[in-house]
Amino acid sequence: MTDYLFAAPEVRSVPVEGESAEYPIHRIFCVGRNYAAHAEEMGFEVDREAPFYFSKQLHAVLPTGSTLPYPPGTEDFHYEMELVVALGGEVFKGTAEQGAAAVYAYGCGLDMTRRDLQIASRNVKRPWMLGKDVEGSCVLSPMTKASEFAVGEQRIHLEVNGVSRQDSTLDLLIHKVPEVIAHLSKFYHLRPGDIILTGTPEGVGPVVAGDRITGGIDGLAPIALDIGPAE
Template identity: 65%
Template sequence: MTSTLFDLPKPVTLPVKGETEDYPIHRIFCVGRNYAAHAAEMGFEVDREAPFYFTKSPASAVLTGASVPYPPGTKNYHHEMELVIAIGKPVFRASKEAAKAAIWAYGCGLDMTRRDLQIASREKQRPWDLGKDVEQSAVLSRLTRAEEFGEIGPQRIHLEVNGAVKQDATLNELIWKLDEIVMDLSKFYHLVPGDLIMTGTPAGVGPVTAGDKITGGIDGLDPIELTITAAE
């Protein structure tokens, strides 16, 4: 057996409702501007040409209930509440039916964002990595099997900071539906079990500071909770 020079941290795995085994994370894809009101608050019109994506590394994942320090390099750290898709079977260049069948489970997620760094990169036409791929910035809940959750529709998606509602919408406001996202993304990647897709955030994103407690949820799924502690 080949040995390694050093040990890496164990990857985060997600518990699954009703299952004894966890779901391992392979990759995290994220959909940008997938609610019209959020696109508008960020200064953009809805784009129906095609979804667009960015990624977070699996190392950025953390389970709900965590306390994480305010990250370095930013003065404008934002919350973004999202529905998360968990892929359950390999799919490439998927048909509509294959895309639906590949969606194995759903969960709640937070795409925490260094907004000032994201905007600075965008204005210089540079990648968003410093703004988006932030340590402990992909906050994830326990998963629920897709057949148990049912059809996507009027389920409420919401987020609160210190008990005050900041984001409040429904899943039927998604611009790109879930099968459309999987179909499109599978044109560019061989999606496999372990791949997560964060499907975009509704309007109401905003800054948090050390000491804030973030809570959020989607009807029918386990909720999200995150506490922001002082910067290290």
């Protein structure tokens, strides 16, 4: 057994409906501007040529029902409700059909974003890390196996303190799940444990300490997050 100088990072995982074992997370990929109306509200034209990505580290993983302290360095902390895809097979330079076959499960996710820092970085053509790779910013609901859920026209929605903020349908995704997986596999050896947040619909906006976020996708376990005071 290898000795380490300090405690090795803990495994981050998410429950799967109907399973006693949890799904261990390897990497977190996120698709940007994958709904036309969201791209428009962010001031961009729709890009239908190919998806683009950013990533989060494992410190971003947070289970539904948690309280997330308002993060440092921002005055504009936004919610983004998303469909999450969890892979159960390997794909490298694959086709859309191979991408679809590699999906193990689906779930709800929140991509919490320091919007002011993201925009500041974007304006000077720098990476989005400080805006997107926030501790606790990848909130996940329990997963539902792909054999029990097929992506179609399901409603995707989010509320803040019970007031509707996002309300759309999954069929409005610009780049569909199999296409995203196939495209991403041209650049990475995708494998079990990789999850993909597929993009958010329009209606993104800020939250403050004391707010409660709830959301869901028809047919999947719902999600909730409380925003706590800054530490």
